[in-house]
Amino acid sequence: MKYAFLIRKGTVIRVALAGLLMLAVAVGTLTPQNLNSTTRQISPAPYHTADKRSGEPDAVTPMNNRAVVGRFGELGTPDPTTAAAEDYANRAYPLKEVPVSFSAAARSTFAQIQSRTKGRTAAGTWQLIGPSMAIYPASLNRTPIQYVASGRITALATTQSCTPNNCRLYLAAAGGGVWRTDKALSGNPAWTFVSGSFGSNAIGTLTVDPTDPSGNTVYAGTGEPNASGDSEAGVGIYKTTDGGNTWTLLPGSPAAMLGRSVSAIVIDPTNANTLYVGTARGVRGVSSVTGGATSNPPGAPPFGLYKSTDGGATFSFIWNGNGSVRGVNHVALDPSNPAIIYAAAFQQGIWRNSPTDGGTFKQVFVPQSPLLNTDRTSFALTTKAGHTRIYAGDGAQGPSAGAESQVWRNDNMDQPASVLVVGGANADGWIKLTSSNVADPGYATYDYCTGQCWYDNEVYTPAGHPDTVFVIGSFLYDEAGGLSNARGVLMSTTAGNPDPAHNNRTFTDLTRDASSDTAPNGIHPDQHALAFMPGNPDVWFEGSDGGLVRSSGAYRDISYQCDSRGLPNAAQVTTCKRLLSAVPSHLYVLNQGLSTLQFQSLSANPQDYKNLMGGTQDNGTFEYTGSSVVWPQIIYGDGGQSGFNAANPAIRFNTFFGEATDTNFQNGNPTKWVVTSGPLENSPEGSAFYMPIIPDPNPAKAGSIFAGLQGVWRTTDNGGDQAYLEANCPEFTTSAANPNCGDWVELGGANGDLTRAALGDRAGNVLAAVERAPSDTGTLWAATATGRVFISKNADAAAAGSVTYTRLDSLSTSDPGRFVSSIYIDPANPNHAWISYSGYNAATPTTPGHVFEVTYNAGAGTATWTNLNVEGVNGDLPVTDLVRDDVTGDLYAATDFGVLRRAAGSGAWAVAGSGLPAVEVAGLTIVPQSRILYAATHGRSAWSLRLP
Numbered sequence: 001m002k003y004a005f006l007i008r009k010g011t012v013i014r015v016a017l018a019g020l021l022m023l024a025v026a027v028g029t030l031t032p033q034n035l036n037s038t039t040r041q042i043s044p045a046p047y048h049t050a051d052k053r054s055g056e057p058d059a060v061t062p063m064n065n066r067a068v069v070g071r072f073g074e075l076g077t078p079d080p081t082t083a084a085a086e087d088y089a090n091r092a093y094p095l096k097e098v099p100v101s102f103s104a105a106a107r108s109t110f111a112q113i114q115s116r117t118k119g120r121t122a123a124g125t126w127q128l129i130g131p132s133m134a135i136y137p138a139s140l141n142r143t144p145i146q147y148v149a150s151g152r153i154t155a156l157a158t159t160q161s162c163t164p165n166n167c168r169l170y171l172a173a174a175g176g177g178v179w180r181t182d183k184a185l186s187g188n189p190a191w192t193f194v195s196g197s198f199g200s201n202a203i204g205t206l207t208v209d210p211t212d213p214s215g216n217t218v219y220a221g222t223g224e225p226n227a228s229g230d231s232e233a234g235v236g237i238y239k240t241t242d243g244g245n246t247w248t249l250l251p252g253s254p255a256a257m258l259g260r261s262v263s264a265i266v267i268d269p270t271n272a273n274t275l276y277v278g279t280a281r282g283v284r285g286v287s288s289v290t291g292g293a294t295s296n297p298p299g300a301p302p303f304g305l306y307k308s309t310d311g312g313a314t315f316s317f318i319w320n321g322n323g324s325v326r327g328v329n330h331v332a333l334d335p336s337n338p339a340i341i342y343a344a345a346f347q348q349g350i351w352r353n354s355p356t357d358g359g360t361f362k363q364v365f366v367p368q369s370p371l372l373n374t375d376r377t378s379f380a381l382t383t384k385a386g387h388t389r390i391y392a393g394d395g396a397q398g399p400s401a402g403a404e405s406q407v408w409r410n411d412n413m414d415q416p417a418s419v420l421v422v423g424g425a426n427a428d429g430w431i432k433l434t435s436s437n438v439a440d441p442g443y444a445t446y447d448y449c450t451g452q453c454w455y456d457n458e459v460y461t462p463a464g465h466p467d468t469v470f471v472i473g474s475f476l477y478d479e480a481g482g483l484s485n486a487r488g489v490l491m492s493t494t495a496g497n498p499d500p501a502h503n504n505r506t507f508t509d510l511t512r513d514a515s516s517d518t519a520p521n522g523i524h525p526d527q528h529a530l531a532f533m534p535g536n537p538d539v540w541f542e543g544s545d546g547g548l549v550r551s552s553g554a555y556r557d558i559s560y561q562c563d564s565r566g567l568p569n570a571a572q573v574t575t576c577k578r579l580l581s582a583v584p585s586h587l588y589v590l591n592q593g594l595s596t597l598q599f600q601s602l603s604a605n606p607q608d609y610k611n612l613m614g615g616t617q618d619n620g621t622f623e624y625t626g627s628s629v630v631w632p633q634i635i636y637g638d639g640g641q642s643g644f645n646a647a648n649p650a651i652r653f654n655t656f657f658g659e660a661t662d663t664n665f666q667n668g669n670p671t672k673w674v675v676t677s678g679p680l681e682n683s684p685e686g687s688a689f690y691m692p693i694i695p696d697p698n699p700a701k702a703g704s705i706f707a708g709l710q711g712v713w714r715t716t717d718n719g720g721d722q723a724y725l726e727a728n729c730p731e732f733t734t735s736a737a738n739p740n741c742g743d744w745v746e747l748g749g750a751n752g753d754l755t756r757a758a759l760g761d762r763a764g765n766v767l768a769a770v771e772r773a774p775s776d777t778g779t780l781w782a783a784t785a786t787g788r789v790f791i792s793k794n795a796d797a798a799a800a801g802s803v804t805y806t807r808l809d810s811l812s813t814s815d816p817g818r819f820v821s822s823i824y825i826d827p828a829n830p831n832h833a834w835i836s837y838s839g840y841n842a843a844t845p846t847t848p849g850h851v852f853e854v855t856y857n858a859g860a861g862t863a864t865w866t867n868l869n870v871e872g873v874n875g876d877l878p879v880t881d882l883v884r885d886d887v888t889g890d891l892y893a894a895t896d897f898g899v900l901r902r903a904a905g906s907g908a909w910a911v912a913g914s915g916l917p918a919v920e921v922a923g924l925t926i927v928p929q930s931r932i933l934y935a936a937t938h939g940r941s942a943w944s945l946r947l948p
Contacts, residue, residue, distance in 0.1 A: 093786060094817055095843045101299055102840040102876060103233075103259055107199075109875030110897040117911040126916040126935070126943045131631030132593050134622055138519070139670050140636045142480070143512065145519040148589050149619050149633075151176050151596035151939055153543025154224050156531035157206040158184070159215025168215055169531065169541060170206050170244070171548060174224045175232055175920060175939020176596030177201035180244050184541065184550070184590075185533075191593040194244035196917050198222065201939060202232030202282070207265040211272040216243040219250075221262025225280035226528065227326055227346070227376075227454045229689075230598070230617065230938065232920065233259045233282030237312060250312030253277075257315075259300040264331035268338045273311040276341060279303040280327030303327035305343050319353070319361050321345030325373050326454075332381050334388055334413075342381065342390075346454070347373045350392060352417060362417035365410075366426050369396040369403040374454040381413075384466040384495075388413040391461055391469045391496070393445075395453035399436070405453050406434035407445040407471055409496055433496035433506065438483070439571035441498040444507035444579060448487055449473030456526045456544075462537035467495040471507065472527035472542070482565050483572050484579045485512040488523055489530075489542060491582075505578035513587040514556035521587040523549055526618065545618040547591035555582040597622075599936035600690055601923035603642045605649045606697070609930035613652065613668070614942060615639025615690075621654045623668055624942065634668045635731070643695035647702030651718050657689050659709065660736045663719040665726070673731035676719030679744040681737035685710040685753065688766050688785070697774040701796055708767030711752035712782050712792075713744045714800060747780075747792070749801025755784050760810065762786040762817055771823040773830030781833055783820035789835065791856055808856060811863040816847045822882045831856040834868075836882035836893060841871070850879040851893060851902075870900065870909050883926040883933070885947055892933055894921035899935055899945075913945045 136147040152174035159168045162184070169184035177195035195201055200222045209217035223234025236253030240246060261282035268274035280303050305319040305328050321328045326346035334340035334354075341353040343361070350365035369375040375396040382389050390413050395405025409431045410420065420427055435442030449457040452474050460470040471490045480486040490507040498504035512520040524546025533539035539553040562576035598617040602624075605611035612624035613634070621639035622631040637656045645651035650667040659680035666672040680687075687709040696704035707713045719725065720743045728734075729741035746752040757763040765785040772795065773779035780795035782805075790805040797803050809815045818839030826832035832855045841848035849867035856863045870893055871877040881894040889904030892912055899921055901912035912933075920938040927934075931947040 093819055093839055093843070102842050105842070105876040106840070106878060106896065107235075109871045109877040110895060110900075112872070112875065113877075113900060113909055114898075114911050116908075124913050124946050124948065126913045126945050128595055128628065128940075129624065129934075129942050129944045130595060130628040131597070131622060131624075131941065132595050132628070133630045134591070134597055134616075134619065134633065135630060136620070136633045136636070137670055140620065140633055141522075142486075142525070143520055143522045145516070145521060147522075147546070148591045149524070149597070150547035150591035150594035151598050151619070151941075152526075152528070152545045152617065153548060153596075154203055154226065154528055155206040156529045156541050156543050156548075157208045157218065158531045158534060158541070159208055160210075160213055160534055161215065162534045167533065168243070170208070170218055171543065171594070172203035172206050172220065172529075173201070173594070173596040173939055174226075174230070175202050175598055175937070176594075177917065177940070178203055178206065178220050178244060179594060179596075185539075187588055187590075188592055189590055192244075193595075193917075194240075195220065195238070195247065197247055198238060199235040199249070199918055200232065201917060201919050202234055202261075204234065204262040204282075205264055207267060209267055209272055210269045211267065212241075217241050217272075218244060219265045219267075219275075220247070221257075221265050221277065223257070223261030223279075223282040225261040225263035225278075225282065225327065225329060226456070227281070227374075229283060231261060231282055232938070234261055237262060237265065237277065239312065250308075252308060252310075252312050252314040255315070256301050256306050256317070260303050260327070263327065263329050266331050266333055268333065270338055273309060275308045275312060276331050276333070277306045277308070277315065278328035278331040278343060279306065280329060280346070304345070305331060305341075319343060319351070322348045322351060322361070322363070324348050329376055330378055332379070335381055335383050336388055336414075342379065344377045344379055347375045349377050349394070350379055350390075352413075354417075357417045362421075364413065364417050364420045365390075365392050365394075365408070365430070366421055366424065367394050367396075368406065369394075369401075372396040372401070372403055375403065376454045376457050378457050378459045380459045380461040380469065382461045382463075382466040384411060387411060389466055389495075391459050393448070393457055393459040393471050393473075395447070395449050395457060395473075397453075398451035399447055401451070404436070404447040405445075405449040405457065405473060406432065407448070407459070407469075407496060408432055408434075409469075431496075438575055441504045441506045441578065443575055444487070444492075444505070444509075445471055445490060445496075447476065448490060450476060452526075456528055458527065458530065460530045460532075462532045464535075465537050468493050468537055469496060470530055470540070472530055474527065475511070475525035477525075483567060483576050485509045485522070485583070486525070487511060487579070488525060488527055488544075502581055503574070503578050505581055507579070508555075508582040509579040510551070510584055513552075513584045514558045515586050517558070517561060521549075521589065523587065524618075541590075547589070547594060547596075550588045550590055551584040552586040552588070554585040556585045557581050558583055595941040596939055597941045598938045599922060599942055600639060601641055602925045602934045602936045602942060603644060604925050604927050604934070605644050606646050607649050609927040609932055611644075611649070612925070612934065612942070613642040613644075613654065614936060615642055615654065617938075632670075634664075634670050635662065635673055640690040641693045643693070643705065645695060645702050645718060646697055647699040651703075653693070653695070653705060653719065655691065655693055656736075659683070659687050659691060659707070661693070661707065661719065661742070662731055663725065665718070665722045671732075672726070674719075674725040674741070675729045675731055675734040675736060675738060676715070676725065676742035676744070677736050678739045678741040680707060680709065680713060680742065682739050683709060683713075683746070686766055688768065692767055692770045694770055694772060696772050696777075698772070698777050701777045704772075704796070706747075706770050706772060706780065706795070707744065708770040708782060709746075710755045710766050712747045712754070712767065712770055712780065712795070714747055714795070715742070715744050717743065719743065745800040747795060747800050747803035748805065749803075752801075752803075754782060754788060754790055754805065755786075759788070759807065762788045762809070768820045769823045769835075771825050771833070773825045774827045776830050779825070779830035781823045781825060783823060783835070785819050787815065787817040787820060787837075789815070789820065789823075789854070791831070793858065806856070806858075806861075808854065808863045811861075812854075812865040814847055814849070814865050814867060815852060816841070816844045816849055818844060821878075821880050824882055824884050826884075827886050829855075831858060834882055834884055834891060836879040838878045838880060840878060841876045848876075850877060851882060851891065868902065869907075870902070872909075880920070880922060881924045883924045884928075885926060885933075886928040887931070888948065890947075892924055892926065894924050894935065896920050899924065899933075916943055
């Protein structure tokens with residue numbers, strides 16, 4: 001699921017999370033949504049609603065240069081901007097925007113360091129530690145059956161021929177690059193990663209050249225266009241003519257697409273040199289505590305629609321999406337006349353450039369929510385009865401905002417735009433296929449992409465089958481196992497019309513299969529891509545936040561299940577029977593071998609370096625026990641930070657997003673998590689989406705955990721009394737905001753808010769980093785997203801209100817006033833630490849630097865700050881995390897492009913190790929005594945580096 005942070009004129013607003021519903025809001029005029037209770041509850045077996053803590057940010061422009069961070073609680077209604085505003089402002093701060101030249105300078109800086117390292121290995125070779133089998137146990141899956149997951153899929157493409165023994169499928173991952181298999185019809189296809197040469201492995205779209213019958217010519221557009229706060233921007237378009245073995249960057253694409261995301265690549269079937277490319281906004285920069293990303297950098301090429309007539313050597317800008325603030329999300333050519341171009345843009349509906357309309361873009365479909373820039377229209381073209389037919393799916397924020405998703409059809413697009421849209425509204429030729437009346441056959445597609453159509457909303461009609469249409473979106477969790485199977489993937493074989501031969505069904509629900517009445521196979525809640533076996537649309541491949549599944553090609557009627565689902569009236573039973581009258585006989589999960597999870601961070605067991613926990617985007621938290629193949633999921637939802645008790649690692653905690661925290665006293669048993677977040681959720685303070693949270697590293701204070709909101713909060717007993725929590729606060733049935741679950745208190749009491757204006761400049765925002773010194777029990781360092789840095793020498797005080805802080809950044813004239821991405825404390829000296837910064841030197845030209853060594857002299861009341869100059873004299877390279885090898889003194893810095901190393905005493909930075917693909921590294925975890933460094937990547941899973 002995707003997430004949104006919400007802000008009202010600088011005031012932190014509490015936002016309700018409706019079950020698993022995810023809010024998506026954006027800059028502009030919004031209608032508040034009324035949301036339901038957030039009690040996290042799993043439905044009775046066999047149907048589990050297990051993603052109660054899922055999320056990802058919506059990508060929008062911030063309202064100001066200091067992101068005022070929203071939160072998830074139990075009260076209130078939403079208002080503009082979102083988590084991406086947090087990300088963006090943190091990266092931009094203290095500026096309002098990040099010019100594209102800044103991002104280009106960062107890439108260039110990393111490349112220069114990489115060039116200096118070429119030909120010699122700095123600290124060994126990175127090893128992928130998986131998982132290649134990320135296993136949801138039955139107890140945590142949406143249905144009680146094991147599921148193997150992979151990371152978010154953004155695009156799929158099949159070749160023109162496909163046989164049981166040779167069926168090629170190309171797959172694109174959000175941050176994990178391009179993968180290929182020639183055994184797509186196998187139950188366990190072998191996958192090959194083919195985009196290791198790319199400058200960015202954030203992929204938005206894949207297109208197989210229709211003029212090359214071999215299927216070896218493929219275009220990959222970098223940058224994900226799905227409007228989320230972690231939809232990374234790209235560097236242009238890559239092309240292969242040998243099936244992905246080698247690639248070249250289309251020479252004209254960087255000038256048109258650098259810093260943008262490619263949403264569509266369409267090739268004229270009559271001329272392979274003619275390309276149409278849609279572009280949208282993308283972000284840059286992901287860290288473990290949402291360290292900030294740019295989404296609309298000044299100086300970047302405009303997003304919209306581009307055309308090339310020379311095979312990509314040059315591109316011309318031909319349409320601006322009618323001024324869409326997010327860009328073009330879909331492009332297609334008329335199947336009867338490739339000179340006619342259709343394109344959809346966020347908030348703008350569908351437009352067409354046709355000779356009959358004078359060769360200019362004119363609107364042919366009006367979106368239902370044009371005032372909401374979350375409105376997204378997807379469409380599919382085909383021919384029927386000699387005319388061009390179109391299917392369109394449109395929606396924004398769900399029924400409570402008056403912006404529910406619906407589906408339309410027009411059987412004759414061979415008309416002027418002035419006939420299709422009259423008086424600013426869709427004309428009678430547009431047939432609405434959706435009804436809000438549950439008794440109506442058209443209910444099947446009502447609200448199919450819920451409140452996040454901006455993120456997962458697509459429509460497909462397979463070639464040669466004009467009456468077959470697929471609509472994919474996001475789960476309706478309240479219906480799962482009841483009225484429907486969640487309606488994540490829907491299919492009609494009657495063009496969306498009622499079918500009298502089958503109880504007047506329109507669409508059927510393909511989200512779960514017919515393999516079992518109690519434990520069927522199912523699809524992940526968030527859908528992004530669909531591809532078909534050539535010549536057989538009954539065999540389809542579906543890509544989601546949880547990876548890839550394939551249908552068997554046969555359908556079964558399981559409508560009898562509706563009689564035992566406890567539906568309240570005959571109308572709902574009838575609707576259920578329609579939806580379940582044709583479901584896949586089997587859904588095959590094809591994710592084994594796809595190492596594409598998007599990790600936020602990794603935590604290490606202090607007594608066993610081969611035991612890790614790692615939170616992932618929308619796939620929960622996984623545990624590593626030494627196998628690079630199998631990692632079991634130990635808790636569901638959206639995985640944030642995690643940690644182990646220093647004295648008893650069988651006690652551990654995890655976070656989801658916002659202030660939602662759990663503790664497990666039973667060695668990570670997936671069924672034994674308990675909610676501890678009540679005091680945090682009920683506090684008046686906000687937090688980062690993935691808030692900083694750490695276990696105390698000193699065994700003498702094992703059980704203490706420190707969480708960063710606007711101040712530092714502490715528990716000294718792992719969140720509360722074990723017996724009470726296990727009896728009264730079980731994860732599966734307890735609200736995150738139950739005030740009786742958890743015993744957190746704020747350090748400093750009434751003076752604990754470290755962002756308050758009374759402390760001077762750099763006020764506002766939330767905490768970005770919290771660290772405890774391992775060498776004593778009282779020293780704690782903390783930093784805010786605006787660059788305040790504090791030290792406390794009595795964080796272990798029995799009375800939390802007596803804890804005091806000293807502000808260190810005000811003792812320096814060289815520290816940059818930017819987002820603090822990490823603090824690493826010297827284990828031998830609690831007053832000595834290394835601090836990393838995100839943002840750009842160009843934003844603070846008089847105080848440059850991204851890595852500083854800081855020593856506090858408590859007696860003198862002074863602090864010495866030394867810039868360790870990670871970027872050299874003229875470079876500019878934001879750092880997303882920093883750790884130190886305490887055995888050698890070497891430093892390791894994570895960036896948007898990989899990991900750097902500064903050998904002790906050398907003063908020079910080099911690329912750390914070889915073998916790590918180009919990928920954003922969100923977090924680093926080091927175990928110096930065991931000589932191992934771990935990297936949590938945003939799309940290429942987890943990696944390790946053996947230290948020298």
